[in-house]
Amino acid sequence: MPSLLTTRHGVRSTAAALLCACGALLSACGEQHAGRRAVERARVDLEVLSAGGQAANPFPAKRRDDLAKLAASLEPHSADSNQAVAQSVAVLLSRARAELAAISLAGADAHERQLDSVLGRAQDLLDTWQRQHALADASVVDPAEPMALLRQRLGELAEELDSATQAERAASAEAEALAEQAASLLARAKSLAEQATAQRARIETVSATEGLEIATAAAALDRQAAALDVSATEMLAKAEAQRGLVARASRDAEGTRRRAASVETSVTQLASRVQAGAAAAQASRALAERAGAELAERLAEAAALLSGPHKEATDDAARLARQAQTDLRGAGTPSGSDRATIALARGTAQQSLGEALLNRARSLQRLQRALGAAAQAQPPLPGSEQHAAQLTAIKQESAAALAEAKQAFQDAREDYQSVSGQPRAAQQAERLDRVLAGLSGGSVSGATGPDGGATDGEPGGAAGGEPALAQVRDQIASALALIVDGKLSPLAELISERDDTSRRLRAILFKFEDSGTKLDSALRAKLGTSFEALLREQAQANADQLSGLGAAAGGVPFSVDAPPTASEARQEILKQLAQQGALAPDGSVVFDDGTVALTFRQTDGVWRFDLPEVPAEFAPVVAQVLTTLEQAGQFMDALTEDINSGLLRSKDEFVAAVIQRGRPLALGLLPALGPLMGAGLGGDGTFEVVPADGSDDMPFPPGLGLPPRLELPEDPPGGAEPGPEKPF
Numbered sequence: 159m160p161s162l163l164t165t166r167h168g169v170r171s172t173a174a175a176l177l178c179a180c181g182a183l184l185s186a187c188g189e190q191h192a193g194r195r196a197v198e199r200a201r202v203d204l205e206v207l208s209a210g211g212q213a214a215n216p217f218p219a220k221r222r223d224d225l226a227k228l229a230a231s232l233e234p235h236s237a238d239s240n241q242a243v244a245q246s247v248a249v250l251l252s253r254a255r256a257e258l259a260a261i262s263l264a265g266a267d268a269h270e271r272q273l274d275s276v277l278g279r280a281q282d283l284l285d286t287w288q289r290q291h292a293l294a295d296a297s298v299v300d301p302a303e304p305m306a307l308l309r310q311r312l313g314e315l316a317e318e319l320d321s322a323t324q325a326e327r328a329a330s331a332e333a334e335a336l337a338e339q340a341a342s343l344l345a346r347a348k349s350l351a352e353q354a355t356a357q358r359a360r361i362e363t364v365s366a367t368e369g370l371e372i373a374t375a376a377a378a379l380d381r382q383a384a385a386l387d388v389s390a391t392e393m394l395a396k397a398e399a400q401r402g403l404v405a406r407a408s409r410d411a412e413g414t415r416r417r418a419a420s421v422e423t424s425v426t427q428l429a430s431r432v433q434a435g436a437a438a439a440q441a442s443r444a445l446a447e448r449a450g451a452e453l454a455e456r457l458a459e460a461a462a463l464l465s466g467p468h469k470e471a472t473d474d475a476a477r478l479a480r481q482a483q484t485d486l487r488g489a490g491t492p493s494g495s496d497r498a499t500i501a502l503a504r505g506t507a508q509q510s511l512g513e514a515l516l517n518r519a520r521s522l523q524r525l526q527r528a529l530g531a532a533a534q535a536q537p538p539l540p541g542s543e544q545h546a547a548q549l550t551a552i553k554q555e556s557a558a559a560l561a562e563a564k565q566a567f568q569d570a571r572e573d574y575q576s577v578s579g580q581p582r583a584a585q586q587a588e589r590l591d592r593v594l595a596g597l598s599g600g601s602v603s604g605a606t607g608p609d610g611g612a613t614d615g616e617p618g619g620a621a622g623g624e625p626a627l628a629q630v631r632d633q634i635a636s637a638l639a640l641i642v643d644g645k646l647s648p649l650a651e652l653i654s655e656r657d658d659t660s661r662r663l664r665a666i667l668f669k670f671e672d673s674g675t676k677l678d679s680a681l682r683a684k685l686g687t688s689f690e691a692l693l694r695e696q697a698q699a700n701a702d703q704l705s706g707l708g709a710a711a712g713g714v715p716f717s718v719d720a721p722p723t724a725s726e727a728r729q730e731i732l733k734q735l736a737q738q739g740a741l742a743p744d745g746s747v748v749f750d751d752g753t754v755a756l757t758f759r760q761t762d763g764v765w766r767f768d769l770p771e772v773p774a775e776f777a778p779v780v781a782q783v784l785t786t787l788e789q790a791g792q793f794m795d796a797l798t799e800d801i802n803s804g805l806l807r808s809k810d811e812f813v814a815a816v817i818q819r820g821r822p823l824a825l826g827l828l829p830a831l832g833p834l835m836g837a838g839l840g841g842d843g844t845f846e847v848v849p850a851d852g853s854d855d856m857p858f859p860p861g862l863g864l865p866p867r868l869e870l871p872e873d874p875p876g877g878a879e880p881g882p883e884k885p886f
Contacts, residue, residue, distance in 0.1 A: 196235050197246045203228050204254060222261050229254045244488075245496055249503045252482035256510045259478040266471035266517050269463055273521055276460045277528050283453040284531055289647055289668050290446035291537055296669040296791070297438040299431050308425050315418040322414055326407035333400035340393035347386035354379035431792075450539050457532060460525050461548065472518040479511035479566075498577045505573030505586065512566035515559045516597075522556035531764075536655065564597050630747045630758045630765045631735040639728035644678065644689075646671040654759075654766040659780070663769070666787050673794040680801040685809055692809065790823055 203224075232254070235247045357376040361369040486504050529552060533545040567590050574587035637648035650667035653660050678689045739749050747758040747765065758765040772780050797815065800806045806815055 194240075194243055196231060197243060197250060199231075201246075201250060204250060204257075222258060225254050225258050225261075229258075242496075245500065248485045248488060249499060251485040252503045252507050255478040255482040255485070256506055259475040259482075259510045259514060262471045262475035262478065263514060263517060266468055266475065266514075266521075269468040269471060270517065270521050273460055273463055273468065273524060276456050276463065277524055280453055280456040280460065280528050281531070283449045283456060284528075284535060285647070285651070286449035287446050287453060287539065288535060290442040290449065292665045292668040293672050294439040294442035294446070296665045296788075297435045297442060299428075299435040301428055301432045304428055305425070308421055308428065311421050312418060312425075315414055315421065319411055319414040319418065322407050322411035326404055326411060329400045329403035329407055333397045333404060336393045336397035336400060340390040340397065343386045343390035343393065347383040347390065350379045350383035350386065354383065453532065453539065454541055457525075457528060457545070460528065464521055464525055468521055469518070472514050475514035475517075476511055479507050479514060482507035482510070498580065501573045501576045502580070502583060505570045505577075505583070508566050508570035508573060509586075509590070512563045512570060512593075515563035515566060519556050519559035519563055522552055522559060526552045526556055534761075560597065564594060567593055567597070626741060626745070626747055626760070626765075627739045630739060630749075631732060633765050634749075635728045635731040635735060638731050644671065644674050646674075651764065652766055654761070654768050656768050659772070659784070660769050662784055666784065666791065669791045670787070670794075673791045673798070677794045677798045677801075680798045681812070684801045684804075685806075685812060687809055692813065696813070786823060793819065793823060 229251055232247050232251050235243060354376040357372050357379065361372050364372065483504065486500060486507065526549060529545045529549040532539055533542050533549055535542065539545070571587050571590040571594070574583040574590070577583040633652060637652050640648050646667040650664040653664050653667075655661050655664065674689070681687050681689055681692070735749075739747055742748050742757070745760070749756045749758070755770070756767040758767045796819075797806070797812070800815065801812065806812045
C-alpha cells in the first residue's frame with residue numbers, strides 16, 4: 159500500500175510549510191554566514207526534489223542519491239554555533255530523511271504487493287486443500303449397511319425361490335399321479351366294457367333263462383365301467399388343476415429369479431460405486447496433497463519476503479525517521495515561533511516512523527492470518543505444528559510493531575496539536591485521531607489513513623465497525639452471486655464448522671458444485687448443450703404454455719428473461735444488504751431479518767456464521783433434507799456416468815431420465831419442506847403430488863419458484879417393469 163506520508167496532501171502541505179519556515183529561522187543570520195548559504199542551497203534543492211512527490215520523480219535510486227548528498231552537505235552544519243542555522247539544518251535534515259524514508263517505504267509497498275500475491279495464492283491453495291479433502295470424504299461410500307441389506311434381500315429371495323420351486327415340483331408330481339390313476343381307471347373301465355360286450359354276444363346262443371342272467375351280468379359290468387369313467391374324469395380334472403398350479407409356481411419362481419438377478423445387479427453397481435468413489439477420493443486427496451505441498455512453499459516464500467527485503471525496507475525507513483528525530487533533538491531548545499517549526503518537523507518525523515512500523519505490522523498480520531488458517535486447517539496440513547510455532551513469533555513481532563506505531567502516531571498528534579495558528583497541523587492531528595481510532599482494536603484492518611481512507615483498501619473508511627460490516631456484506635454478496643455460475647463452495651466457506659451438521663452441509667455444498675460441474679461438462683461434450691440451457695428451454699416451454707392460457711384469457715404473454723450475471727447479482731445483493739447488519743459489542747456482525755438471526759465472526763481473516771440451532775421437532779426433517787441432498791449429488795453423478803457411457807444419447811432422453819429418476823428425490827424432499835415452510839404453504843405446510851391426468855389443483859408457495867402443479871409420469875399399462883433395486 160502507498161505510504162501515507164507520500165500520498166496524503168495534508169502531510170505534503172506540512173512539508174512545504176516546513177521548507178518555508180526555514181527562511182524565517184535564517185532571518186537572524188548574517189548574509190555571509192557559511193551555514194546560512196548551505197542551508198539556503200539545501201532548502202532550494204530539497205524543494206525541487208520534493209515537488210510532486212515520487213510520482214514526479216520516478217527514479218528512486220537517483221532521488222535517494224540526491225537526497226543522501228543533500229543530507230551529507232548539511233550534516234557538517236548541524237552543530238553550528240548559530241542556533242538559527244543549527245535549527246534550520248535540523249529541520250532540513252529531518253525533511254530529507256523523511257523523504258528517504260518514503261523511498262524505503264515505497265520499496266516496502268512493492269514487497270507488500272508481492273506478499274499479497276503470494277498470500278492470495280496461499281489462500282487459494284488452502285481452499286483447495288480443504289475442498290478436495292471434503293470432496294474426498296463425500297466421495298467415499300460406506301457399503302456396509304446397503305450391502306448388508308442387499309445380501310439380506312438376496313437371502314429372502316433365495317428362500318422364496320426355494321419355496322416356489324418346491325411348490326412347482328409338488329404340484330407337478332400330484333398332477334402326474336392323478337393322471338396315472340385316471341389312466342388306470344380308464345383301462346379298467348375299458349376292460350369291463352369289453353367283458354360286457356362279450357357276454358351279450360353269448361345271449362343268442364343260450365336259452366332265454368340263461369340269456370336273461372347274462373344280460374343282467376353285462377349290465378352290471380356296464381355300470382361298473384361307467385363309474386370308473388366318471389372317477390377317471392374327475393381325476394383328470396384334478397390333474398389339470400394341478401398343472402395350473404405348476405404353471406403359476408413356475409411363473410413365481412421365474413419372477414423371483416428376475417428379482418434376485420436385479421439385486422445381484424445392484425450389488426455389482428454398489429461395488430462399482432464404491433470403487434469409483436474410492437478412485438475419486440484418491441484423486442481428490444492427491445490434488446489436496448499437491449496443494450498442501452505448494453502451500454508450504456508459498457508460506458515459506460511469504461516468511462522469507464517479510465524477514466528479508468520487506469524487513470530491510472521498513473527497518474531502513476524507521477531508522478531514517480528516528481535519525482530525523484535525533485537531528486531535531488540536537489538542535490537545542492527552540493523559542494518563540496521557532497518552536498512551532500520544530501514541532502511540525504518532529505510531528506512529520508514521528509508520523510513517518512509510525513507509517514514504517516504500521517506497514518511492518520500490517521504485513522506481519524497478513525502472514526499471521528495465513529499461518530493461523532494453515533495451523534487450524536482440517537484435516538491438519540503437513541507441518542501444521544511448525545506453522546503454529548511461527549505464528550507465535552509473528553504475533554509477538556506484529557504486536558510490538560503495532561504498539562510502537564500507535565505510540566509514534568500519538569507523539570505526532572501531540573506535536574501537531576502543540577502548533578497553534580496552523581490549519582494544516584490541526585487537520586493532521588484530526589486525521590491521526592482517526593488513524594488511532596482504527597488501531598484501537600489491536601488490528602490494522604480497521605485503521606484509516608490521515609484523509610479518512612482505509613489503510614489497507616478495505617471498504618468503508620469510517621472508524622469503528624463500518625469496515626467489518628462492509629467486509630461481511632461483500633462476502634455474503636460474492637458468495638450468493640456466484641451461485642448464478644453454479645459455484646457453491648464460496649457459500650460453504652461462509653459456514654463455520656462448529657458441529658457435525660455444519661460440516662456435513664459444507665461437504666454437501668462442495669460435492670454439489672463438483673457434481674454439477676462434471677454433469678455440465680458431460681452435457682456440453684456429449685449432448686452439445688448445458689444444464690442452464692436445458693433449464694431455460696424448459697422454463698420457456700412453461701412460459702409459452704402460460705402465454706397460451708393468458709392469451710385465451712385476454713392477458714399478456716409470459717417471457718423468460720436472461721439470468722443475471724454474477725457481477726450483476728452481486729451488485730443487486732449489495733444494494734439489498736446496504737442497510738442490514740449491525741456490529742455487536744463483542745466484534746461480531748449480526749444480520750437479523752426478523753425470522754432468523756445469523757451471527758458472523760471473523761476467523762483467520764474470513765467472516766463465517768454459525769448455523770442456527772435446529773428445534774428438536776425439526777431435527778428429523780433437517781436430517782431427511784440433508785440425506786436427500788446427498789442423494790441428489792449421487793443422482794447427478796449417475797446422470798454424468800450415463801451420459802459419458804452413451805446410455806443417454808439426446809437431450810430428450812436426458813430430460814426424461816431426470817424426470818423419471820428424480821421422482822423419488824422429489825417425493826423424499828417435498829414432504830420435508832412442508833414442516834419447514836409451515837403456514838406459508840397455506841395451512842398445514844404439506845405438499846400434494848398428483849399424477850399426470852389428475853384434475854385437482856396443487857398450490858405451491860410462489861417464493862419457491864416451483865410450477866403450479868408437479869406432474870409425475872404415469873406407469874405404463876400393466877405396471878412398470880421391475881428395475882434394479884437401488885441401495886440409495
